Amino acid sequence: MIVGVPKEIKNNESRVGMTPAGVYELVKNGHTVYVQSEAGAGSGFFNQDYQQAGATILDTIGQVYAMSEMIVKVKEPIAEEYGLVRKGQIIFTYFHFASSEPLTKAMIDSRSVCIAYETVEDEEGTLPLLTPMSEVAGRMAIQQGAKYLEKPAKGRGVLLGGVPGVTPGKVLVIGAGVVGIQAAKMAAGLGAHVTIMDVNMKRLRYVNDVMPPHVVTEFSNEFNIRKHIKTHDLIVGGVLLKGKKAPNLITRDMLKEMRPGTVIVDVAVDQGGCVETTKATTHENPTYIIDDVVHYCVANMPGAVPYTSTVALTNVTLPYVLKLANNGWEAACRMDKSLEKGLNIVDGDVVYKEIIEAFSWKEPVLF
Numbered sequence: 001m002i003v004g005v006p007k008e009i010k011n012n013e014s015r016v017g018m019t020p021a022g023v024y025e026l027v028k029n030g031h032t033v034y035v036q037s038e039a040g041a042g043s044g045f046f047n048q049d050y051q052q053a054g055a056t057i058l059d060t061i062g063q064v065y066a067m068s069e070m071i072v073k074v075k076e077p078i079a080e081e082y083g084l085v086r087k088g089q090i091i092f093t094y095f096h097f098a099s100s101e102p103l104t105k106a107m108i109d110s111r112s113v114c115i116a117y118e119t120v121e122d123e124e125g126t127l128p129l130l131t132p133m134s135e136v137a138g139r140m141a142i143q144q145g146a147k148y149l150e151k152p153a154k155g156r157g158v159l160l161g162g163v164p165g166v167t168p169g170k171v172l173v174i175g176a177g178v179v180g181i182q183a184a185k186m187a188a189g190l191g192a193h194v195t196i197m198d199v200n201m202k203r204l205r206y207v208n209d210v211m212p213p214h215v216v217t218e219f220s221n222e223f224n225i226r227k228h229i230k231t232h233d234l235i236v237g238g239v240l241l242k243g244k245k246a247p248n249l250i251t252r253d254m255l256k257e258m259r260p261g262t263v264i265v266d267v268a269v270d271q272g273g274c275v276e277t278t279k280a281t282t283h284e285n286p287t288y289i290i291d292d293v294v295h296y297c298v299a300n301m302p303g304a305v306p307y308t309s310t311v312a313l314t315n316v317t318l319p320y321v322l323k324l325a326n327n328g329w330e331a332a333c334r335m336d337k338s339l340e341k342g343l344n345i346v347d348g349d350v351v352y353k354e355i356i357e358a359f360s361w362k363e364p365v366l367f
Helices: 020-028 047-053 061-067 101-110 131-148 178-190 201-210 222-229 252-257 267-271 306-327 329-335 353-359
Strands: 002-005 032-036 056-058 070-072 090-093 113-116 170-174 193-198 215-219 234-237 263-266 287-290 293-296 343-346
Touching: 002 061, 020 032, 020 047, 020 306, 032 047, 032 061, 047 056, 056 061, 070 306, 090 306, 101 343, 101 353, 131 178, 131 234, 131 263, 131 267, 131 293, 131 306, 170 178, 170 222, 178 193, 178 234, 193 201, 193 222, 201 215, 215 222, 222 252, 234 267, 263 267, 306 329
Parallel strands: 002 032, 002 070, 032 056, 070 090, 090 113, 170 193, 170 234, 193 215, 234 263, 263 293
Antiparallel strands: 113 343, 287 293
């Protein structure tokens, strides 16, 4: 199969769909790999690295799309790429369709085969291709939150870990999934007082077992959320519903109950956000303020640490890329039910019911 790795063109997105090590494995298996010139430079991988691994370097993104049967990338195609995607072409990337109807319609019109990293699901019900980026984003949420709590950034002027004689900052984490666990771990490591909330008691019991005593758990409901937002300095939104739009757990009216300078980091922004006032931002302009509450809602947080993120992503995507390249998408999906769950759009049909529900469309025949 001919596999293409384009350069990401989303704002300040420095990750790349595949490392040279991944390219080497594909070439070793008899496949042709085209990499756009400087596609990996932001992650510390250069043209010569890919050439040594066996790739052919192409000058433009148009050439990569035109000459490849499968595109392996990181972020969803943006408007400039819509016209490059063609019928029958496999696009393997993060899509988060439920948060963007224009993207969904564009991929339907392209009649391509869209396989979404974030909906590939293993037998245990975990999301193996989403997990590493969730780990990165969860840890980064605390780094960024701590920075924007500083007064020059319009935050409350609170040091999360405190100092002797001064109480530490308070962090509220909504969601005890991968993002929430990693955020709580980082915040606890800094010495902050952490409250982590979820509706899944099994997850809360797990957190209670593995976290230090200054991480406390509480069942998530509107009453408890309203109670805690009044006293916590940093709020991390880490709620994920597989393939669906995130629920608005913090509404606009709740902002007035928060203290001025409170910081919200909504990691769920890729799925529409779990805060009503969330709107996607970029690394170039990462924050905005509503009702004196600082919102950090960067839609590609792991893109700020592209070397770590690219290596972590290729570690988990490569086995699936090889299955697709070796067998074609239909046979690969029949052989691997976890990969089959990654199918979102096939030849103009939406085949993932959560996307259909997100836009209230009628349900087509599933693959």
